[in-house]
Amino acid sequence: MRLLPALALAPMLAPMLALAVPAAAQEAEPPTPASIVAAAPASDWRPIEPADLLVMDLAPDRDGKPRRVVIQLMPAPFSQGWVENIRALAKAHWWDGTSVYRVVDNWVAQWGDGEDDEAKAKPLPAGVTSPATAYEVADAPFTSAAFGTHFVLNPLADSPAVVGDKVILRDIERTHYATFFEGFPVAGYENPHHGISWPIHCYASVGVARDTDTTGTGSELYAVIGHAPRQLDRNIAVVGRVIEGIEHLSTLPRGKGDAGVYDDPAQRVPIVSVRLGSEVPELPQPHFEYLASDSASFAEYVRVRANRNDAFYKVPAGGIDVCNVQVPIRRVPSE
Amino acid sequence: MRLLPALALAPMLAPMLALAVPAAAQEAEPPTPASIVAAAPASDWRPIEPADLLVMDLAPDRDGKPRRVVIQLMPAPFSQGWVENIRALAKAHWWDGTSVYRVVDNWVAQWGDGEDDEAKAKPLPAGVTSPATAYEVADAPFTSAAFGTHFVLNPLADSPAVVGDKVILRDIERTHYATFFEGFPVAGYENPHHGISWPIHCYASVGVARDTDTTGTGSELYAVIGHAPRQLDRNIAVVGRVIEGIEHLSTLPRGKGDAGVYDDPAQRVPIVSVRLGSEVPELPQPHFEYLASDSASFAEYVRVRANRNDAFYKVPAGGIDVCNVQVPIRRVPSE
Numbered sequence: 001m002r003l004l005p006a007l008a009l010a011p012m013l014a015p016m017l018a019l020a021v022p023a024a025a026q027e028a029e030p031p032t033p034a035s036i037v038a039a040a041p042a043s044d045w046r047p048i049e050p051a052d053l054l055v056m057d058l059a060p061d062r063d064g065k066p067r068r069v070v071i072q073l074m075p076a077p078f079s080q081g082w083v084e085n086i087r088a089l090a091k092a093h094w095w096d097g098t099s100v101y102r103v104v105d106n107w108v109a110q111w112g113d114g115e116d117d118e119a120k121a122k123p124l125p126a127g128v129t130s131p132a133t134a135y136e137v138a139d140a141p142f143t144s145a146a147f148g149t150h151f152v153l154n155p156l157a158d159s160p161a162v163v164g165d166k167v168i169l170r171d172i173e174r175t176h177y178a179t180f181f182e183g184f185p186v187a188g189y190e191n192p193h194h195g196i197s198w199p200i201h202c203y204a205s206v207g208v209a210r211d212t213d214t215t216g217t218g219s220e221l222y223a224v225i226g227h228a229p230r231q232l233d234r235n236i237a238v239v240g241r242v243i244e245g246i247e248h249l250s251t252l253p254r255g256k257g258d259a260g261v262y263d264d265p266a267q268r269v270p271i272v273s274v275r276l277g278s279e280v281p282e283l284p285q286p287h288f289e290y291l292a293s294d295s296a297s298f299a300e301y302v303r304v305r306a307n308r309n310d311a312f313y314k315v316p317a318g319g320i321d322v323c324n325v326q327v328p329i330r331r332v333p334s335e
Numbered sequence: 336m337r338l339l340p341a342l343a344l345a346p347m348l349a350p351m352l353a354l355a356v357p358a359a360a361q362e363a364e365p366p367t368p369a370s371i372v373a374a375a376p377a378s379d380w381r382p383i384e385p386a387d388l389l390v391m392d393l394a395p396d397r398d399g400k401p402r403r404v405v406i407q408l409m410p411a412p413f414s415q416g417w418v419e420n421i422r423a424l425a426k427a428h429w430w431d432g433t434s435v436y437r438v439v440d441n442w443v444a445q446w447g448d449g450e451d452d453e454a455k456a457k458p459l460p461a462g463v464t465s466p467a468t469a470y471e472v473a474d475a476p477f478t479s480a481a482f483g484t485h486f487v488l489n490p491l492a493d494s495p496a497v498v499g500d501k502v503i504l505r506d507i508e509r510t511h512y513a514t515f516f517e518g519f520p521v522a523g524y525e526n527p528h529h530g531i532s533w534p535i536h537c538y539a540s541v542g543v544a545r546d547t548d549t550t551g552t553g554s555e556l557y558a559v560i561g562h563a564p565r566q567l568d569r570n571i572a573v574v575g576r577v578i579e580g581i582e583h584l585s586t587l588p589r590g591k592g593d594a595g596v597y598d599d600p601a602q603r604v605p606i607v608s609v610r611l612g613s614e615v616p617e618l619p620q621p622h623f624e625y626l627a628s629d630s631a632s633f634a635e636y637v638r639v640r641a642n643r644n645d646a647f648y649k650v651p652a653g654g655i656d657v658c659n660v661q662v663p664i665r666r667v668p669s670e
Contacts, residue, residue: 234650315569
């Protein structure tokens with residue numbers, strides 16, 4: 001069959017295959033994103049602590065297969081007001097018995113209580129309220145010099161993408177960037193102009209649904225299941241991303257009610273439990289690693305993803321959308 | 336329940352609701368993409384001829400519900416070698432009895448014969464071979480002046496997005512653009528530098544799967560079900576887009592075999608028939624319209640989508656990814 005090239009790797013899907021490419025073969029063929037990831041030294045991988053995971057078990061599917069969705073929570077300093085709420089909600093087992101109630105194609109799958117009537121809504125744990133926290137972090141320690149790499153979102157230019165030893169894809173203006181912080185895509189303005197940064201939405205990002213006049217508590221969450229909705233950035237708190245099991249959300253039937261809500265309550269997908277990774281009952285706890293976004297392996301990975309020159313590709317893109325970088329994440333095998 | 340704002344409109348999903356917004360209400364509230372589309376005069380809509388549609392009927396789902404996917408074929412001058420093949424394949428009923436055999440999350444759903452062994456592959460109609468046609472169109476009549484609007488992909492700047500009466504979101508450099516041609520997203524370089532244009536991949540785009548050393552015939556097709564894979568542009572022929580029923584592809588189970596192919600042949604989703612819209616047996620034939628991308632309504636629609644200031648949005652994006660524009664498409668009611 002005629003295949004499109006596979007994804008360089010599918011960090012969201014499953015544990016990665018450790019591609020055992022002999023050194024001679026690596027030299028003979030141009031590097032691919034997969035070969036770079038496979039060759040990355042252990043020191044270029046960073047652990048994701050179980051306490052920073054949210055493990056959501058949906059009811060089994062029609063065939064009785066389990067459906068587990070694993071979410072990595074956003075690291076400080078971003079969105080911590082909501083992340084703290086989410087930790088409290090998970091510890092209180094608040095989501096148990098709630099549901100995925102809204103699914104819109106090329107947009108989001110959303111879960112939580114989903115109750116319009118505040119009188120009927122499930123009470124929140126004490127202290128869980130809409131944070132006043134801004135969506136941006138001011139005076140963040142994120143400058144282009146600190147990052148080292150700049151990505152402009154979706155450049156199409158085929159001009160050289162590497163300047164010196166840096167992956168500078170296309171710097172529209174020095175005061176504006178999109179890059180990665182601890183493996184998460186972020187955007188911002190450099191000091192001394194504004195000095196603010198914010199986490200951005202990509203496929204599988206998890207955000208806080210909210211009413212018009214609140215920032216939301218974090219009890220109602222959504223995962224992006226389509227093209228990056230850039231218009232939501234700085235308007236909604238991004239609190240994490242799905243790192244395993246996104247297909248249990250992206251393949252759900254699309255809702256036909258208002259705004260994609262399931263109009264028949266029987267369509268809602270029951271949530272059996274949501275726990276912090278450090279509180280799941282079974283052992284070993286889930287452990288993952290991400291390819292450090294300040295590592296040499298990551299820089300090379302991005303450079304090659306932006307300039308594919310393995311046999312399938314005839315015209316390298318010469319640039320890459322920050323949401324197309326797809327930070328490599330792998331499950332650490334249990335011992 | 337706390338909702339994210341609904342999509343401004345969901346052209347891929349279903350016939351649009353004609354939002355009957357009273358004039359007074361329109362004046363009181365800032366315009367939204369939906370209100371602009373609802374107010375667009377009939378003269379700003381262009382027909383999509385049934386002969387330019389590909390109607391794919393999958394086998395009914397487990398609940399017996401029909402699954403129809405409607406694809407609009409790429410207009411000339413783009414990708415016409417493959418589009419001609421696709422018309423010939425549909426007229427020969429070539430896809431009937433083939434299947435959707437590969438589904439990869441945040442990537443593609445792919446269909447056709449899916450046979451690795453050329454000796455076993457379904458014979459193609461006479462004359463259907465891989466075109467030598469380039470993926471770009473040279474000396475295209477597409478200049479910034481002709482288009483009037485320039486979009487840079489995914490700008491994040493919050494600088495003014497409107498210059499004079501034009502929607503100029505952020506012109507990285509004058510020789511490079513992404514915009515729309517007859518409602519399809521395209522990119523290119525202006526004359527006198529290169530003078531080439533090419534259709535680009537967005538969510539729901541349909542492209543021609545191919546081997547490494549061919550351009551593909553069009554018999555194996557895929558639809559994008561994730562973030563725009565910019566690296567495929569100019570490397571694969573984009574031949575159309577799904578305008579209705581994308582959820583019948585995007586919700587399919589993800590394949591667990593190599594490259595996301597269904598490893599169990601029983602998982603393949605049977606294709607009952609693929610016909611040109613002008614050759615479907617039932618009447619009336621499907622009719623659709625798109626909001627003309629050179630109309631005043633479209634320019635205003637993009638401007639407002641890039642600068643949401645209805646109540647939900649606190650910080651307008653100040654720009655928009657070309658793939659987030661989502662050209663409005665509606666089904667024309669049968670008489």
